[in-house]
Amino acid sequence: MATRDYGQYSGVTRALELVGERWALLIVRDLLVGPRRYGELAAGLPRIPSNILAARLKDLQAAGILRRAPRSRVIVYELTPYGRELEPVVLALGAWGYKALGDPQExxxxxxxxxxxxxxxxxxxxxxxxxxxxxxxxxxxxxxxxxxxxxxxxxxxxxxxxxxxxxxxxxxxxxxxxxxxxxxxxxxxxxxxxxxxxxxxxxxxxxxxxxxxxxxxxxxxxxxxxxxxx
Missing domain, CATH: 3.30.1050.10 (SCP2 sterol-binding domain)
Structure with a gap:
């Protein structure tokens, strides 16, 4: 599934191979809030190209991190139990990044x-x-x-x-x-x-x-x- 191979046998490198591609972890972040339709994910990440969003969703699904699920006649993306295990990782990254956040750019x-x-x-x-x-x-x-x-x-x-x-x-x-x-x-x-x-x-x-x-x-x-x- 991963397009990036670091050539190392370790948990950290494997994790980066699964969610280290650009936009992947932000998709996980938004799905930690709750299931989202494709359009909702795109609206929450306005700079992500449509083809990249589709590719990341496909890769994350192949890795067992998220799944497609029917909800009220529409398809939503939601994290699997394996994907939800990333929550403490995302929260820790957020707390760490907050220290260097600075003022927003235009x-x-x-x-x-x-x-x-x-x-x-x-x-x-x-x-x-x-x-x-x-x-x-x-x-x-x-x-x-x-x-x-x-x-x-x-x-x-x-x-x-x-x-x-x-x-x-x-x-x-x-x-x-x-x-x-x-x-x-x-x-x-x-x-x-x-x-x-x-x-x-x-x-x-x-x-x-x-x-x-x-x-x-x-x-x-x-x-x-x-x-x-x-």
Whole structure:
């Protein structure tokens, strides 16, 4: 299956032969968020040529990393159990790469899939375990995400809903996630814009025990639970 042969007998070289081709690991990253149709994969990776996407999907399927599956009269691509074993690898790469991310270049985009995996990479389950359950609606550039933290569990998915705090931000969210910028400073400088919070209809319906006093609880959760190890 692999077009690249390093001529070495080892686990690392074999892994690179399977997912080391350009775009392959990004396809895996997006499928870790959930099954995708061909068009959805292409939209999430706008610079990938159609023939390369088709070739990578074929190669990854031949390797047993993903499979084609019928869903509601359409065909989607989804990871196999073997493919899902790549999740800790992708998360570790994301945390490592985040340290050298820097400012975005022109025409670089944020997709719901890429931000979802960045948040998973940065999540600190040990810190979150001691905090109240909290739900956020995050608008990061064009990506709209619903983020729920419940104990040591993190759930990130596209969309909006009833939340404790809704906020909008852009690529500078990396400064907040990394701990470079405190939440209060991020709000004061406009890096984060609070859209909805305590006193809105979306949060008044929440049981009081799940809403920390004022905004300190959600800010603490963002600062503590979504900071990658440096």
């Amino acid at each position: 025409q670089q985009i944020i997709t719901p899939e890429s931000m979802t995996m960045d948040l998973r990479s940065a999540f600190r389950a040990d810190v979150a375990a001691g905090l109240p359950a909290t739900a956020y609606a995050a608008r990061v550039g064009p990506a709209e995400l619903l983020i729920r933290v419940d104990g040591s569990a993190l759930d990130v998915r596209p969309g909006d809903g009833l939340v404790d705090l809704a906020f909008a931000t852009g690529p500078d969210i990396r400064r907040l996630i990394s701990g470079e910028l405190a939440p209060e400073k991020a709000i004061a400088t406009g890096v984060v814009e609070v859209l909805r919070g305590r006193g809105s209809s979306s949060t008044d319906s929440r049981p009081p025990s799940t809403w920390p006093p004022e905004a300190r609880g959600p800010q603490r959760a963002r600062r503590g639970c979504l900071r990658p190890s440096m």
